[in-house]
Amino acid sequence: MTLFVTAICLILVSALLAPLTRKGSAFWDRCSLACGLGGTLLGMGATLLALNQPGSAVLTLPWSGVGGLFVLRLDGLAAIFLLPAFLICGVGLLYGSGYWPMQAKPASSAWLRFFYPLLGAAIAIVLTAGNGLVFLFAWEIMALSGYFLVATEREQDEVYQAGFLYIAATHTATLALFALFALLGDQAVFIALPAAGSLDGAAPLASAIFLLALFGFGFKAGVMPLHIWLPKAHAAAPSHVSALLSGVMIKMGIYGLIRTTSLFAAIPAWWGWTILALGVLSSILGVVFAIAQHDIKRLLAYHSVENIGIILLGLGLALLGRSYGIEAMVTLGLAGALLHVINHGLFKALLFLSAGSVIHATGTRELNRYGGLLRTMPLTGLFFLGGAIAICGLPPLNGFVSEWLIYLGLFQGSQPLAANLLPALLAAPALALTGGLALLCFAKVFGLAFLGTPRSEAMATHEAPRSMLIGMGTLLAACLAIGLLPKAFFPLLHSATLAWLPAAPAPAAALAALAPAGSISLAALLFIILLGLFAGNRRQRRETPRVPTWGCAYARPLPRAQYTASSFAELITGLFGWFLRSRTDEVKPKGCFPSPAHLETRTPDLILDLGVTPLCALLAAGASWLRHRLQHGIVGLYLLYPALTLCILLILAA
Amino acid sequence: MNTPPNLILLFVILFNFFILGTSRLATCIRSVALQGALLSLLPLFLHTSTFHTYLLAGGAFILKGLLMPWLLFRAIRQVRIRREVEPRIGYIPTLLLGALTTAGAFIFGDRLPLLPAHLHSLFIPAALATLAAGFLMLITRRKAITQVLGYLMFENGIFIFGTLLAEAMPFMVEMGVLLDMLVAIFVMGIVMNHINREFSTLNTEQLSLLRE
Numbered sequence: 068m069t070l071f072v073t074a075i076c077l078i079l080v081s082a083l084l085a086p087l088t089r090k091g092s093a094f095w096d097r098c099s100l101a102c103g104l105g106g107t108l109l110g111m112g113a114t115l116l117a118l119n120q121p122g123s124a125v126l127t128l129p130w131s132g133v134g135g136l137f138v139l140r141l142d143g144l145a146a147i148f149l150l151p152a153f154l155i156c157g158v159g160l161l162y163g164s165g166y167w168p169m170q171a172k173p174a175s176s177a178w179l180r181f182f183y184p185l186l187g188a189a190i191a192i193v194l195t196a197g198n199g200l201v202f203l204f205a206w207e208i209m210a211l212s213g214y215f216l217v218a219t220e221r222e223q224d225e226v227y228q229a230g231f232l233y234i235a236a237t238h239t240a241t242l243a244l245f246a247l248f249a250l251l252g253d254q255a256v257f258i259a260l261p262a263a264g265s266l267d268g269a270a271p272l273a274s275a276i277f278l279l280a281l282f283g284f285g286f287k288a289g290v291m292p293l294h295i296w297l298p299k300a301h302a303a304a305p306s307h308v309s310a311l312l313s314g315v316m317i318k319m320g321i322y323g324l325i326r327t328t329s330l331f332a333a334i335p336a337w338w339g340w341t342i343l344a345l346g347v348l349s350s351i352l353g354v355v356f357a358i359a360q361h362d363i364k365r366l367l368a369y370h371s372v373e374n375i376g377i378i379l380l381g382l383g384l385a386l387l388g389r390s391y392g393i394e395a396m397v398t399l400g401l402a403g404a405l406l407h408v409i410n411h412g413l414f415k416a417l418l419f420l421s422a423g424s425v426i427h428a429t430g431t432r433e434l435n436r437y438g439g440l441l442r443t444m445p446l447t448g449l450f451f452l453g454g455a456i457a458i459c460g461l462p463p464l465n466g467f468v469s470e471w472l473i474y475l476g477l478f479q480g481s482q483p484l485a486a487n488l489l490p491a492l493l494a495a496p497a498l499a500l501t502g503g504l505a506l507l508c509f510a511k512v513f514g515l516a517f518l519g520t521p522r523s524e525a526m527a528t529h530e531a532p533r534s535m536l537i538g539m540g541t542l543l544a545a546c547l548a549i550g551l552l553p554k555a556f557f558p559l560l561h562s563a564t565l566a567w568l569p570a571a572p573a574p575a576a577a578l579a580a581l582a583p584a585g586s587i588s589l590a591a592l593l594f595i596i597l598l599g600l601f602a603g604n605r606r607q608r609r610e611t612p613r614v615p616t617w618g619c620a621y622a623r624p625l626p627r628a629q630y631t632a633s634s635f636a637e638l639i640t641g642l643f644g645w646f647l648r649s650r651t652d653e654v655k656p657k658g659c660f661p662s663p664a665h666l667e668t669r670t671p672d673l674i675l676d677l678g679v680t681p682l683c684a685l686l687a688a689g690a691s692w693l694r695h696r697l698q699h700g701i702v703g704l705y706l707l708y709p710a711l712t713l714c715i716l717l718i719l720a721a
Numbered sequence: 722m723n724t725p726p727n728l729i730l731l732f733v734i735l736f737n738f739f740i741l742g743t744s745r746l747a748t749c750i751r752s753v754a755l756q757g758a759l760l761s762l763l764p765l766f767l768h769t770s771t772f773h774t775y776l777l778a779g780g781a782f783i784l785k786g787l788l789m790p791w792l793l794f795r796a797i798r799q800v801r802i803r804r805e806v807e808p809r810i811g812y813i814p815t816l817l818l819g820a821l822t823t824a825g826a827f828i829f830g831d832r833l834p835l836l837p838a839h840l841h842s843l844f845i846p847a848a849l850a851t852l853a854a855g856f857l858m859l860i861t862r863r864k865a866i867t868q869v870l871g872y873l874m875f876e877n878g879i880f881i882f883g884t885l886l887a888e889a890m891p892f893m894v895e896m897g898v899l900l901d902m903l904v905a906i907f908v909m910g911i912v913m914n915h916i917n918r919e920f921s922t923l924n925t926e927q928l929s930l931l932r933e
Contacts, residue, residue: 703809703860703868710856717829 068124070113071141071195077106078156078188085181091173096180100164103184107157110191114149117141118562125197135257138197143562144329145194147405148322150559151412152194152315154545156187159307162420162538165531166307166427175219179305186212186311193319199248199256206244206319210237213316216308217300229296229303232675236286236296240320243283247327250276261330264569268331268338277338280327281345288320290379291349294372295675298360301368302432306423307538309364313371314416318408321378325404328386329567336390340490343383347497349376352646354504358511359640359647359670361632362432363422366512367415370458373501374411377470378404380494384476385567387491395581399476401567402560402578407469409556410549414457414466417542421451424531424539425516434632436523437516443528448517450539455509457546460502463591465549468584473498475582504639511635520626551591554584633668640670648673726766729759730847733877734823737854740874741819742812744804746866750793753873757785760877763884781880784901789873796866810861822853844885851878876901 081103087095117124130137141149160183169176189209196202214237218230248256250272255261266273282293289297297317301309324342328334353373360366381404388396424447425440426432441448457464477495521528530536549556557578564578621628640649649670656664697708736756740749761781768774797803808815826849831841839845855878858871876897883897 701809703862706856706859 068113068117068126068139068141070109070116071124071191072126072139074106074110074113074153075188075191077102077109078184078191079106081106081160082181082184082188085177085184088169088180089173089177091169093169096164096169096176099180099184100160103160103187104157106184107153107160107187110153111150114141114146114153118143118146118559127197130200133200133257135200136198136259137201138259139192139195139201140197140259141195143559143564143566144322144325144405145566147408147559147563148194148315148318149191151409152187152190152318155311155314155412155416155542156184156190158416158420158538158541159183159311162310162423162535163305163307165534165538166423167305178219179216179308182212182215183308183311186216186316190315190319194322198259199251203241203244203248207241209316209319210234210241213237213312216312217304219305219308220303223303225299226303229299233296233300236293240283240286243279243286244323247276247279247283250279251330260326262570263329263567264332266331268334273331274335274338276327277331280324281341284320284323284327285345286320287323288317288375289349289372290320290345290375291352291372292674292678294349294353294375295672295679297372298356298365298368298672301371301419302362302364306364306419306426309367310416310419310423313368313419314412317371317375318412321375321382321404321408325382325401325567328382332569334386334389336387336487339383339386339388339390341383342379342386343491343494346376346379346381346383347494349373349379350501351376351497351504354501354508355639355643355647356670356672358504358508358636359643359649359668361434361668363425363434363437363512363516364419364432366434366508367418367422370418370505370508371411371415373505374407374415374458377473377498377501378407378411380404380498381407381469381473381476384473384491384494387488388476388479391488393479393488396476396479397568398564398578399472399479399581401564402557402582403469403472403476405560405563406472406549406553406556407466410457410465410469410546413542413546413549414454414464417450417539417546418454418458420535420539420542421447421454424535425451427531427535428528434512434515438519438522438626438629439517440521440528441517444517444530446536447531447539448513450536450543451517452513453543453546455513457550459506459509461506462587463547463550463594465546465553468550468553468587470498470502471587472582507639508636511632515630515632515635519629520624522626522629551588551595553582553587554579557582557584633666640668646673648677724766726763727843729763729766730843730881732756732759733881734847734850737823737851737874738816738819740870741854741857742816744808744812746797746802746804746864747794749867749870750790750797753870753877754786754790756877757789757873757880758782760880760884761785763881767884777884785873785877785880789901793866793869800866802864802866807863808861808867809863815857815861818857819854822857823850826850826853839885844881848878848881851875851881854878873901 081099084095084099084102088099124141126137126139128137163179163183167176167179169180186209189205189212192205193202193209196205211234214230214234217233218226220226221230251261281290286293286296301313304312328338350373353369353371353376357366357369357373360369381400381402384400385397385404386400388394388398388400424444425437428440428444428447429437431437453464457466460466460470474495477492477498531539561578640647647670649668652665652667652669654664654666656662733756736752736759740752740756743749743752761778764774764777764781810818823846827846830845830849833845835845852875855871855874855876858874859868860871862868862871879897879900
């Protein structure tokens with residue numbers, strides 16, 4: 068545990084050195100970067116070391132200022148989240164030094180240098196918090212430093228709005244968490260969280276706690292009706308910040324849900340059903356919204372909603388398994404969810420970083436203005452392709468493994484063919500649909516951005532600097548490692564499952580027995596070898612001339628006459644039009660000598676624009692009406708207000 | 722029931738109603754002064770005769786019975802007003818409200834968790850009733866000077882409470898007296914002068930421009 072605390076201190080030192088770089092001092096910039104990288108590496112090492120100790124590593128210090136204890140506890144469940152958090156934080160720091168160079172923008176670079184490690188350290192403490200006090204403190208530091216990172220370029224109107232939306236959402240979530248910890252009681256807040264499975268899930272209070280957790284943590288995670296802040300914040304933040312937000316910070320919501328459900332025994336079945344239903348909703352609608360986007364980072368942000376849905380599917384399965392007593396379902400569902408937490412962190416960070424280097428090169432987030440980037444940025448293209456394959460859940464990368472575990476868990480429900488579990492099987496086609504749509508979405512992104520011909524001549528693109536490439540390469544290597552050798556990660560998942568389950572009953576069914584990971588590795592290896600052979604064969608023949616994409620025998624192809632984001636997605640946006648409500652701005656060509664025509668589609672966030680915004684506007688109008696009634700300027704009546712309040716309080720107290 | 726403190730308190734409550742029902746400013750000032758002077762006798766009957774008790778009684782008498790009315794009379798002479806015209810709520814409704822709050826004070830006073838010595842005495846209801854009457858004055862009247870009177874009645878109510886606590890918390894009552902001084906100097910000396918000079922009136926309604 069000493070090592071772990073040292074790591075966090077190092078990361079904090081990296082943040083504290085940041086103000087020294089404001090004036091553009093390269094020396095302090097390097098120092099800060101080195102401290103941050105060292106801290107994250109040390110943190111990963113410390114996490115792995117702590118896992119090898121039996122039980123969980125605990126650090127307890129007196130915290131007299133607030134009358135409680137400062138408790139850090141590192142168990143298997145926290146480790147699952149800590150490892151990708153440290154990795155992505157370190158990679159992001161490295162990437163940031165190329166993406167947001169200190170020489171070009173010293174002030175905002177120092178700003179990022181300060182808040183980026185702070186966010187990383189806060190996340191590490193959230194994950195290891197042993198009681199409510201530490202948790203809420205770290206949670207708030209995390210939320211606020213997230214806000215400052217999102218608002219890096221706050222002089223732009225769009226960024227300012229995104230930051231405002233983010234902070235409103237995160238504080239609403241925090242409010243629910245305060246209520247949650249109040250219900251858990253003083254012991255949980257000031258001393259230590261209850262042990263796994265020590266609370267009774269059948270009590271009415273337990274359901275209130277669960278609903279509060281679902282709201283508070285769901286807001287942070289971006290579960291479908293509560294995802295409103297996510298697309299704007301992710302799009303507005305610098306890319307390596309988006310990677311950390313999407314890859315790690317929204318997982319804190321998942322962590323909170325998993326941790327909260329672990330506290331209970333005898334879990335009611337409707338908890339699992341609710342989470343499963345939310346998972347299906349988030350995954351399908353998330354990917355459908357993603358398809359309709361033209362802004363590459365907004366698109367990736369909606370994919371986060373989708374993947375959070377997939378994680379919730381796994382968690383819902385595990386909860387159902389506990390309610391109905393099917394051990395295999397618990398093991399597979401939870402393992403799938405947790406592995407997907409790691410995987411999504413890795414490949415989503417990879418995607419955001421490679422999207423970032425595309426933005427770095429082209430200076431725009433509009434998909435419709437990219438094109439033919441693979442020629443000038445082959446490595447970035449390769450990394451993006453890797454991330455895309457992973458997120459679509461295709462072998463040989465890591466996304467496949469976790470989704471496969473969830474599929475296995477889903478089919479476990481049908482093994483005894485218990486009639487009351489049959490609806491859970493419906494989640495399998497939903498997951499398949501999600502995967503298919505994700506594939507379509509990334510075919511669109513990759514095709515538009517990297518294939519075809521450049522859409523504007525002036526766009527002189529270049530490959531990303533080396534620090535950015537190293538960062539992305541590390542993430543792709545990690546993705547490949549999980550995809551090729553999933554078995555190596557099973558002990559990690561097993562210890563997390565043990566930490567989630569109550570200690571008393573029989574330990575979890577062994578994951579390795581349920582999931583034939585060896586054959587996956589073999590198949591993935593074979594696939595890669597075949598791919599390599601095929602590519603080598605092609606290269607030897609050297610017969611591929613470079614010509615524009617075949618345009619259905621159209622004689623004079625123009626760069627402008629290519630598929631656009633709107634046209635590629637038209638099939639799906641048309642199918643889901645009743646829900647997406649895309650707005651089309653269209654001037655059709657008419658007559659023999661048509662005047663200029665144009666077409667533009669936009670898909671705003673339905674829930675934000677049609678649900679939350681009108682509701683808030685109504686609330687604001689009501690509040691200002693009330694203020695006009697209350698603020699009339701008659702001093703005598705002002706005096707009445709406290710008197711009436713006092714009377715009401717006295718009546719309530721009596 | 723016929724002990725001197727109870728008689729004093731009874732008169733205090735009667736003065737409450739009288740002040741609430743009268744429109745002439747001079748009478749109001751006199752009544753508030755008389756109420757204060759009566760109250761200053763309370764510590765003499767309640768506590769053993771020590772220096773502290775005499776200080777309390779004497780101080781209260783001088784402040785409430787002599788200094789305040791003198792200042793207030795001077796003020797109304799300067800601004801030349803005789804009566805409160807058109808209060809926000811009429812005199813009869815105010816009196817009815819006063820009766821209601823007094824009844825409420827008696828009911829509420831019985832339900833408070835008090836020391837056995839104070840239970841069923843007139844002190845708590847009288848204090849609450851005076852507080853409520855002062856509050857009614859503050860709310861219903863428009864002139865700054867009548868509002869000051871309401872504030873002074875408020876103070877008188879607090880003074881009744883304070884005398885019960887005078888031995889347990891020695892400085893409580895003195896603090897209350899100091900508050901009186903604050904009213905005297907601050908509200909009358911500065912605020913009223915300024916309002917008068919700016920608007921040539923003492924109606925606080927003119928001050929509502931700053932509401933937002």
